[in-house]
């Protein structure tokens with residue numbers, strides 16, 4: 119069921135760009151302890167890089183981009199032997215280290231060591247298309263038990279100082295779970311700082327594209343080339359791409375007031391919502407209001423003014439006691455709405471209010487003429503041979519020496 123249309127023109131356009139961004143991606147390893155459907159990276163058992171190589175990559179980031187945080191991803195970063203040293207190094211350079219993990223190798227001891235090394239946050243990827251020992255075949259609702267145990271471990275072993283976010287790739291068959299996942303995140307606002315819905319994408323078989331061909335460096339790409347990519351999933355080919363509007367419709371089935379405040383457009387489509395951010399203020403199991411675009415703009419601008427970077431992650435402490443922001447309600451509609459609700463019931467006053475982000479990421483959109491609309495400024499850009507490139511398509515660079523580009527087929531001349 120369609121709800122009101124998302125209106126990116128009214129949202130704050132996140133000011134992130136290629137040289138000045140909230141985050142930057144880093145892959146110390148491409149080895150993983152799980153094989154997940156929909157992963158954009160090939161699992162290479164020999165994929166650990168020497169720490170010196172990773173540090174050299176970070177040196178190149180310094181020359182190319184201002185960045186608030188470094189997303190340490192992979193592969194599975196928690197099985198990288200020098201992960202604690204790497205986190206310490208990232209923190210010592212003034213970046214916020216964030217680990218993007220499936221959580222399978224997480225232990226309280228490791229959380230403790232990482233927190234001491236300066237870790238600011240975890241983004242845990244948990245969804246029902248993963249082949250996770252002991253959890254295979256479980257529904258998204260059943261996986262909430264795993265999510266909760268990870269969130270509690272991070273909170274307790276991390277002494278409440280490490281932020282916790284969850285990613286879930288959303289497929290057609292799990293789109294209906296979005297309201298349930300949102301409810302779960304809301305119920306655990308005290309432990310979960312961010313919920314991210316990543317919209318599944320598979321490389322489209324070019325043989326099925328009538329209007330364009332794919333080329334790398336002038337050479338035509340074959341179906342065999344494409345099938346070698348980890349993100350070419352034939353059995354998913356009939357899937358119609360899920361779009362940010364689909365997530366908004368699903369969210370509003372439970373939270374009719376859900377409204378994003380900020381977005382990042384596509385490289386080929388200014389109205390595409392490649393990153394779509396909503397910020398809720400509330401307490402456990404209760405949303406008092408969704409922040410508006412002016413709020414997102416103030417946060418990003420002030421952070422840049424005082425810290426020189428756009429904001430990616432915050433420690434949980436700064437997301438707690440959000441009622442301290444109510445003095446801004448004089449100038450801000452979203453906060454005013456939340457304040458009035460908060461005042462209406464004194465029982466609410468004893469529990470601290472929190473901010474929680476709900477993010478939608480809509481990766482590569484292939485347009486009908488073959489152009490590919492990527493996230494403008496690519497927050498997840500990764501250092502690769504002295505450049506910053508899309509991490510979600512790194513396998514193309516490694517396999518073919520370039521990104522696949524689509525070009526419209528020549529039409530026969532009109533009679």
Ligand code: SF4
Pocket residue numbers: 392480481482492493496497498499508509510511
């Ligand atoms: S372009 Fe790809 S790597 Fe960059 S932010 Fe978008 S999905 Fe992530």
